Amino acid sequence: MSSPEPAVLEARYTWGGDEFLFVEVSESMSLAANFKVMSIAAKLSAMELPGIVDVCPANASLLVRFDPDVLPPSTLEETVRTVEGDLTHHQDQALETRIVEVPVWYDDPFTKEVAERFREGFHQEPGGTDIDYAAKVNNLKDAAEFIQRHHEQPWLVSMVGFVAGLPFLFQLVEREKQLEVPKYLSPRTDTPKLTVGHGGCFGCIYSVRGAGGYQMFGVAAAPIFDPTQSLADFKDFMVFFKPGDIVKFKPVNEAEYDGIQAEITAGTFRYRQVPVTFDLSKALANPEGYNQELMEALNGV
Amino acid sequence: MAFDIKNPGLATTVQDQGRRGHYNVGIPQSGSMDQYSAELGNVLVGNTAQEAVLECTYLGPVLTTDTDAVIAVTGAPVEVRINGEARPQWTRLQLNAGDELSFGVIRGGTRYYIAVQGGIDVPEVLGSRSTYSLGAIGGFHGRKLEAGDQVPVGSPLNGGALPDADTVPEEFRPVFEKEQAVRIVLGLYDHRLTDEGLDNLLNGEWKVTPVADRMGLRYSGPGVSWKEREQPFGAGSDPSNIVDAGYAVGSIQIPGGTQPIILHRDAVSGGGYAMVGTVISADMDLVARAAPGTSTRFIAVSLEEALVARKELAERKKNARAALGAHS
Numbered sequence: 001m002s003s004p005e006p007a008v009l010e011a012r013y014t015w016g017g018d019e020f021l022f023v024e025v026s027e028s029m030s031l032a033a034n035f036k037v038m039s040i041a042a043k044l045s046a047m048e049l050p051g052i053v054d055v056c057p058a059n060a061s062l063l064v065r066f067d068p069d070v071l072p073p074s075t076l077e078e079t080v081r082t083v084e085g086d087l088t089h090h091q092d093q094a095l096e097t098r099i100v101e102v103p104v105w106y107d108d109p110f111t112k113e114v115a116e117r118f119r120e121g122f123h124q125e126p127g128g129t130d131i132d133y134a135a136k137v138n139n140l141k142d143a144a145e146f147i148q149r150h151h152e153q154p155w156l157v158s159m160v161g162f163v164a165g166l167p168f169l170f171q172l173v174e175r176e177k178q179l180e181v182p183k184y185l186s187p188r189t190d191t192p193k194l195t196v197g198h199g200g201c202f203g204c205i206y207s208v209r210g211a212g213g214y215q216m217f218g219v220a221a222a223p224i225f226d227p228t229q230s231l232a233d234f235k236d237f238m239v240f241f242k243p244g245d246i247v248k249f250k251p252v253n254e255a256e257y258d259g260i261q262a263e264i265t266a267g268t269f270r271y272r273q274v275p276v277t278f279d280l281s282k283a284l285a286n287p288e289g290y291n292q293e294l295m296e297a298l299n300g301v
Numbered sequence: 302m303a304f305d306i307k308n309p310g311l312a313t314t315v316q317d318q319g320r321r322g323h324y325n326v327g328i329p330q331s332g333s334m335d336q337y338s339a340e341l342g343n344v345l346v347g348n349t350a351q352e353a354v355l356e357c358t359y360l361g362p363v364l365t366t367d368t369d370a371v372i373a374v375t376g377a378p379v380e381v382r383i384n385g386e387a388r389p390q391w392t393r394l395q396l397n398a399g400d401e402l403s404f405g406v407i408r409g410g411t412r413y414y415i416a417v418q419g420g421i422d423v424p425e426v427l428g429s430r431s432t433y434s435l436g437a438i439g440g441f442h443g444r445k446l447e448a449g450d451q452v453p454v455g456s457p458l459n460g461g462a463l464p465d466a467d468t469v470p471e472e473f474r475p476v477f478e479k480e481q482a483v484r485i486v487l488g489l490y491d492h493r494l495t496d497e498g499l500d501n502l503l504n505g506e507w508k509v510t511p512v513a514d515r516m517g518l519r520y521s522g523p524g525v526s527w528k529e530r531e532q533p534f535g536a537g538s539d540p541s542n543i544v545d546a547g548y549a550v551g552s553i554q555i556p557g558g559t560q561p562i563i564l565h566r567d568a569v570s571g572g573g574y575a576m577v578g579t580v581i582s583a584d585m586d587l588v589a590r591a592a593p594g595t596s597t598r599f600i601a602v603s604l605e606e607a608l609v610a611r612k613e614l615a616e617r618k619k620n621a622r623a624a625l626g627a628h629s
Binding site for chain 1: 322438538580
């Protein structure tokens with residue numbers, strides 16, 4: 001990227017009790033750190049080492065759950081360190097993934113209604129809206145410009161978690177163009193299902209209704225977590241997103257939103273999506289140019 | 302065969318040993334909070350450790366059975382009643398068709414378990430029958446029980462073989478006290494605490510607050526302080542913030558430095574608060590038994606000591622099975 005990114009040095013290894021190994025690749029968030037996390041996670045998972053229960057890649061760190069009765073902690077640490085060591089040239093690697101178009105009704109009535117219940121004592125600007133506040137702290141002209149910035153460039157799913165199937169999203173732009181918004185002062189006890197939220201430098205889509213502290217900008221039109229697995233996109237698994245997925249938000253209006261609801265009810269809704277190879281070096285060298293290439297892959301789908 | 306729920310109690314859910322391998326997409330392990338008590342209940346009724354039980358929280362259910370059933374109630378101390386008559390805990394009990402099972406007032410701890418021969422027979426979701434309420438999966442339709450539910454019970458295993466003894470000896474029952482020493486392995490982001498903060502964590506007295514459920518338990522106490530630093534990009538502005546990361550189950554986070562939270566079996570899988578240590582696997586059941594007001598000290602142990610404690614717990618379960626003359 002044009003601004004210097006902090007180099008990703010050797011990871012820090014530490015234990016979460018006797019069942020978890022925590023590997024902090026970087027203290028700060030960057031695309032390079034996330035890419036290294038995903039590379040370690042993919043390689044470690046592919047080894048299918050007996051005693052590994054879960055490999056959980058996160059934004060800039062990795063959590064490995066293991067069964068110490070089967071896999072001694074020292075053996076696990078040695079294994080992960082070897083995987084990390086083998087990745088010293090990780091920046092040359094490409095990620096086989098997909099780009100997905102996610103329709104969003106920005107500035108919708110559902111999140112507005114909930115936001116109005118959590119102002120005084122919860123929000124930095126109790127008299128205003130979340131989007132207006134987000135525009136202001138990012139020195140943007142108005143809510144419309146913030147929304148434009150939010151959907152015009154794609155995002156990388158840098159982590160899935162918090163609750164079932166919730167994607168954390170990192171926008172694929174230079175650091176100085178990244179949207180940063182503080183979380184609520186105190187978390188809400190309610191967030192509408194499918195709220196498109198933002199906290200710090202991360203976007204997210206709330207997969208289920210519940211507590212949350214991210215600012216709320218809109219609502220995604222289609223499910224991302226479907227325990228009934230009734231839609232075609234959920235045939236294989238109830239969770240839609242995987243780390244490494246690329247997301248392009250598409251603004252929709254109320255009529256389009258309603259149209260999508262009808263498709264969901266009829267069981268015919270499918271996400272527009274296409275496989276792509278994500279190349280880290282291209283993304284770092286010319287983010288917006290490379291994003292254009294990625295987004296063009298969606299044309300004609 | 303089924304249990305007919307007349308009154309569901311406060312929060313009664315179907316649980317088993319938990320759901321493994323989906324934490325990477327935010328689906329927690331779930332499972333009985335007090336695994337030890339649930340497992341011994343299963344042993345008493347001739348089940349394997351995997352069978353699903355009913356986990357009752359403070360106020361238990363009132364239920365009737367539509368056929369004869371063999372049950373056991375383990376976990377937190379409570380009066381068990383069959384057709385209004387008091388019966389002992391930690392003992393195998395016979396229910397006849399039409400009998401009503403109910404409970405008195407809990408006398409300590411937080412949760413007790415109803416194990417039934419054949420297990421609670423709800424469908425497995427992602428390899429487990431445990432309820433994950435937030436995601437509405439597993440258990441009985443993904444939720445806590447409600448009045449009118451007909452909860453299916455499975456057929457007896459191993460031809461209905463039961464262990465030789467019908468009561469768990471006193472020495473193998475857990476204690477439910479208002480004071481606990483919880484062993485933790487320091488790590489993760491403990492280096493972010495000041496010396497004074499670490500000292501408060503390990504030498505302070507912490508009390509379980511009423512904000513305690515299957516997701517986690519919040520403690521009040523002296524608070525801790527964090528080292529000042531320029532926050533890394535993406536980490537958030539408070540010194541207790543980190544770039545959102547995976548949370549170890551049992552890890553202790555201290556948002557803002559005030560009230561530590563121990564994440565338990567239904568915990569969120571990740572977030573942006575620094576964890577400073579993790580409860581050892583052998584003490585997770587102990588934490589699950591902590592009622593609000595429980596005075597708690599955190600004892601730092603090494604990873605090696607945690608592994609020894611883990612073996613000791615496994616040994617204790619084995620000895621309890623042997624004492625009961627279990628066949629499964």
